[in-house]
Amino acid sequence: MTAPMNFRPNPLTTMADGTIKQVNPFSGTEVWTVPGRGNRPLARSIANPQPLDDDMRYRQDAFGSERPLDTPPEKARMVRIGDHWEILRGLLPDELASHPAEFRRVPNLFEIVSYDYWRENYQYSPDPETSARMERYLRDPAGKEHVKNIVRTRLKASGRHHDAETFKDNDLLALAPSYFAGGHDVIIARRHYVDDAVDSSQLASSGTLTQEEHAGFILFTVDAMRDLYERNRYAQYVVAFQNWLSPAGASFEHLHKQLVAIDEASVQAELEISRLRQNPNMYNEWGADFAFQHNLVIAENDYGIVAAGVGHRYPTLTLYSRSETSEPWLQSEDEVRGMSDLIHACHAAAGPHVACNEEWHHRPPGLDLAMPWRINIKWRVSTLAGFEGGTKIYVNTLSPVDVRDKVVPELYRLRDEGHISQQIRIATECQAQRNPLRYNPLLRL
Numbered sequence: 001m002t003a004p005m006n007f008r009p010n011p012l013t014t015m016a017d018g019t020i021k022q023v024n025p026f027s028g029t030e031v032w033t034v035p036g037r038g039n040r041p042l043a044r045s046i047a048n049p050q051p052l053d054d055d056m057r058y059r060q061d062a063f064g065s066e067r068p069l070d071t072p073p074e075k076a077r078m079v080r081i082g083d084h085w086e087i088l089r090g091l092l093p094d095e096l097a098s099h100p101a102e103f104r105r106v107p108n109l110f111e112i113v114s115y116d117y118w119r120e121n122y123q124y125s126p127d128p129e130t131s132a133r134m135e136r137y138l139r140d141p142a143g144k145e146h147v148k149n150i151v152r153t154r155l156k157a158s159g160r161h162h163d164a165e166t167f168k169d170n171d172l173l174a175l176a177p178s179y180f181a182g183g184h185d186v187i188i189a190r191r192h193y194v195d196d197a198v199d200s201s202q203l204a205s206s207g208t209l210t211q212e213e214h215a216g217f218i219l220f221t222v223d224a225m226r227d228l229y230e231r232n233r234y235a236q237y238v239v240a241f242q243n244w245l246s247p248a249g250a251s252f253e254h255l256h257k258q259l260v261a262i263d264e265a266s267v268q269a270e271l272e273i274s275r276l277r278q279n280p281n282m283y284n285e286w287g288a289d290f291a292f293q294h295n296l297v298i299a300e301n302d303y304g305i306v307a308a309g310v311g312h313r314y315p316t317l318t319l320y321s322r323s324e325t326s327e328p329w330l331q332s333e334d335e336v337r338g339m340s341d342l343i344h345a346c347h348a349a350a351g352p353h354v355a356c357n358e359e360w361h362h363r364p365p366g367l368d369l370a371m372p373w374r375i376n377i378k379w380r381v382s383t384l385a386g387f388e389g390g391t392k393i394y395v396n397t398l399s400p401v402d403v404r405d406k407v408v409p410e411l412y413r414l415r416d417e418g419h420i421s422q423q424i425r426i427a428t429e430c431q432a433q434r435n436p437l438r439y440n441p442l443l444r445l
Contacts, residue, residue: 010023011023011024011025011286011290011310011311012294012310012400017035018035019032019033019034019035020032020033020399022310022311022312022396022399022400023310023311024309024310024311024312025282025286025287025290025310025311026272026275026282026283026286026287027268027271027272027311028271029311029312029313029394030311030392030393030394031311031312031313031393031394031395031396032393032394032395032396033395033396033397033398033399033402034395042315042350042354042379042381042406043351043353043354044245044247044353044354044355046200046201046353049199049200049201050199050200051198051199051200052193052197052198052199052200056200061192061252061253061254062252063188063192063252063254063256064192064254065101065190065191065192068093068096068104069093069146069149071104071106071107071109071150071186071188072106072107072108072109072147072150072179073106073107073137073143073146073147073150073179073180074090074091074096074104074105074106075089075090075105075106075107075180075185075224075227076088076089076090076104076105076220076223076224076227077091077096077099077101077103077104077105078101078102078103078104078105078216078217078219078220079099079100079101079102080102080216085215085216085219085220087220087223089133090133090136090137092136092137092140092142092143093140093142093143093146094140094142100190101190102189102190102213102216102217103187103188103189103190103216103217103220104187104188105185105186105187105188105220105224106185106186106188107178107179107180107182107184107185107186108182108184108185108186108258109150109153109154109157110154110157111178111182111183111184111260112184112260113183113184113260113261113262113263114178114182114184115177115178115181115182115183116178118183118232118234118263119177121263122234122263124181124232124234125181126177126180126181126231127181127231130180130181130231131181133180134176134177134180134181137180138173138176144173147172147173147176147179148169148172148173150179151167151172151173151175151176151179152164152167152172154175155167181231183228183232183235183238183260183261184258184259184260184261185224185228185258185259186256186257186258187217187220187221187224187256187257187258187259188254188255188256189204189209189217189254189255189256191204191255192204192254194208201353202352203253203255203352203353204255204352205244205255205347205351205352206242206244206255206343206344206347206348206358207344207346207347207348207349207350207351207352208348208352209255209344211340211341211344211419211420211421214340214341214343214344215336215337215340215341215344217257217340218336218337218339218340218343219333219336219337219340221240221257221259222328222329222331222336223329224259225238225240225259225328225329225362226329228259228261229261229329229365232261234263235261235262235263236262236263236264236265236364236365237261237262237264237265237266237269237364238259238260238261238262239259239260239261239262239360240257240258240259240360241257241258241357241358241359241360242256242257242258242356242357242358243258243357244355244356244357244358245353245354245355245356245380246355247355247380248355248356248357248380249357257358265364269361269364273367273369276369276371277369280369280370280440280442281435281440281442281443283320283371283372283374283437283439283440284434284435284436284437284440284443287307287318287320287374287437288305288307288320288435288436288437289434289435289436290310291305291307291308292430292432292433292436294400295401295404296308296310296400296401296404297427297430297432298317298403298404298407298408298411298426298427299342299345299407299408299411299424299425299426299427299430300342300424300425300430300431300436301338301341301342301421301423301424301425302322302338302423303321303322303323303334303335303337303338303339303341303342304319304320304321304322304338304339304342305319305320305322305342305430305436305437306318306319306342306345306346307320308400308401308403308404308407309376309400309403310400312376312378312396313378313384313388313394313396314357314378314379314380314381314382314396315378315379315381315396315397315398315402315403316376316377316378316379316403317346317376317377317403317407318374318375318376318377319339319342319343319346319374319375319376319377320372320373320374320437321335321339321372321373321374321437321439322335322372322436322437322438323335323372323373323438323439324438324439324441324444325439326362326363326370326371326372326373326439327362327363327365327373328360328362328373331373338423339373339375341420341421341423341424342424343358343375343377344420344421345411345414345420345421345424346377346407347377348410348414348419348420349406349407349410349411349414350377350379350407350410354379354381355379355380355381356377356378356379356380357376357377357378357380358375358376358377358378359375359376359377359378360373360374360375361373361374361375361376362374370439370440370441371439372437372439379398381397381398382395382396382397404427408426408427411424411426411427412426
């Protein structure tokens with residue numbers, strides 16, 4: 001259920017029988033947590049795990065590190081050189097092996113918003129740099145053959161088997177711009193399984209990466225977001241998200257993020273912006289301050305805060321950037337790294353067998369209001385059913401307090417073991433203060 005636009009939320013109400021009613025202060029979504037429904041395990045079991053051989057380890061799916069030509073041509077790859085990260089852009093097929101990638105950025109073979117959408121609705125055409133990269137790739141014999149194979153794969157998947165078999169080179173290459181100038185990208189991690197895996201249950205997730213690897217993952221994603229905005233003047237928003245495991249919508253159980261450029265703000269974003277106009281400090285007041293006041297802050301560092309989310313359809317961890325800068329691609333590397341450390345810790349605490357969505361939110365370009373970069377990590381541990389559809393009241397099996405109590409002990413353990421950042425403060429170590437998010441310029445006067 002969504003509350004009226006001008007409501008004053010009462011985010012948490014505990015009834016006499018223990019039912020907890022929640023109202024999300026930013027979206028108005030109403031959620032109930034009913035006693036006794038949260039005792040089921042969060043992690044899903046892996047059915048019939050298989051022993052791994054080298055072929056399985058590296059070739060599990062089209063995202064496998066040994067199968068770079070199974071995806072459309074890379075826009076960029078993130079490589080580790082000495083003690084720093086470097087982004088290499090537009091490599092040709094015969095250059096890939098010489099620059100092993102920790103993360104690869106490729107166009108999505110099946111776009112949510114297609115290149116044709118932008119071309120036909122906005123007369124969009126690739127910028128000169130993208131056009132030059134495409135021409136260079138198609139001049140290379142291996143690159144040209146790669147693109148033709150990708151186009152054939154897409155045609156066959158769309159049911160156009162006859163076209164895939166009969167199209168001449170010019171027909172196939174006419175479809176090439178989709179795989180150079182499109183606005184739906186995938187960031188693919190190197191591993192399918194952890195490096196020392198012995199069976200197929202040992203998937204590599206965000207939480208199994210090292211702190212440094214995860215920082216590269218996040219820095220690369222932020223760079224891709226910036227790049228999509230700069231190359232498409234018609235993009236009003238770039239959606240960034242991660243689906244982990246099939247219950248969360250992942251087609252491949254291989255670690256990856258997605259970015260999609262769209263031409264309008266979502267209904268939810270418009271609603272949130274309208275509330276922000278009424279209360280420019282609402283992310284402090286109803287986010288961080290409320291979490292501190294109700295002991296829902298789980299962790300923090302100098303760059304961000306993690307709290308148990310209130311009023312979400314699924315158990316949620318909400319992360320807020322402390323930065324004065326709203327756009328993540330304009331923040332300093334230290335600020336982005338600080339957020340990365342918190343995201344990494346949240347995933348590590350949940351473990352690799354909990355299905356989840358990671359949803360990024362940031363200020364749309366051109367908006368005249370400041371808002372913090374924030375991320376929701378939602379555990380997909382329940383299924384929406386008829387009650388939710390009929391009432392628009394969502395039954396969340398875990399209350400915010402339950403979420404806090406599951407995560408905090410794991411964070412202590414992980415920090416003691418050195419797997420997560422030692423700079424993270426946990427639970428009562430966190431330094432409660434008013435208005436800890438610095439995005440609001442009115443608080444800096």
